[in-house]
Amino acid sequence: MTYRDVVLFNTVISTSFRTNGKLGEGVKLFSKMKREDLEPNHITLSALIGACAGCSASVNLTEIFHGQAIRCRFLSNCFVGSSLVDNYGKQMKLKEAVHAFDDIVELDLLSCNITIDCFARNGCKEKAMKIFSRLRSKGVEFDSFTLNKEAVKFYERMLKVGMKENQFTFASILPAYSSLTRLEQGMQLHGRIIKSGFVSDTLVCNALIDMYFKCGSLIE
Numbered sequence: 001m002t003y004r005d006v007v008l009f010n011t012v013i014s015t016s017f018r019t020n021g022k023l024g025e026g027v028k029l030f031s032k033m034k035r036e037d038l039e040p041n042h043i044t045l046s047a048l049i050g051a052c053a054g055c056s057a058s059v060n061l062t063e064i065f066h067g068q069a070i071r072c073r074f075l076s077n078c079f080v081g082s083s084l085v086d087n088y089g090k091q092m093k094l095k096e097a098v099h100a101f102d103d104i105v106e107l108d109l110l111s112c113n114i115t116i117d118c119f120a121r122n123g124c125k126e127k128a129m130k131i132f133s134r135l136r137s138k139g140v141e142f143d144s145f146t147l148n149k150e151a152v153k154f155y156e157r158m159l160k161v162g163m164k165e166n167q168f169t170f171a172s173i174l175p176a177y178s179s180l181t182r183l184e185q186g187m188q189l190h191g192r193i194i195k196s197g198f199v200s201d202t203l204v205c206n207a208l209i210d211m212y213f214k215c216g217s218l219i220e
Contacts, residue, residue, distance in 0.1 A: 049083035076105035089118025151176040174207035183215040
């Protein structure tokens with residue numbers, strides 16, 4: 001084969017990880033790719049960084065691929081950023097994980113979920129809750145049935161690990177219950193809001209009104 005492009009290399013690199021699970025083979029392919037003057041894209045880097053996760057011998061490689069992401073201007077990409085967050089989280093490097101998360105320009109629920117899990121695994125429950133509360137402020141909208149279901153799952157999982165909500169958390173999750181028209185769960189959440197003392201907060205109050213309206217329970 002006389003011509004090879006980035007797509008082909010990405011396919012071979014990903015296949016090598018799936019078939020033998022060895023990081024070294026992927027690194028060799030990456031080096032060969034560079035020798036052929038081909039620049040990696042976000043798929044290349046996210047695959048390589050993801051393969052480094054959980055491997056103690058790959059700490060330096062993570063930093064090398066991070067440097068490549070900086071040079072190629074892919075830090076803002078959600079796939080690359082999420083891979084970095086997950087990798088640094090498994091290495092217990094929370095400062096680096098936070099920086100990687102903050103560099104992501106267009107957040108999605110996947111990147112937020114990875115970051116929340118990263119903090120939860122390392123016992124940083126307050127930081128995990130702050131990330132959840134930033135979903136909407138960063139522009140992640142719960143605007144479809146699937147995304148709303150995922151948002152509710154994230155919220156319920158955070159409760160199971162003992163995280164405490166604040167007014168921003170309640171204001172962020174209530175629209176998900178509204179869109180799913182889950183009145184009973186919304187009422188249970190209303191009870192948690194009362195117990196937490198945020199029932200008079202303007203953001204929370206508006207979200208509650210919207211939830212009851214969309215669930216067809218105006219009398220509440």
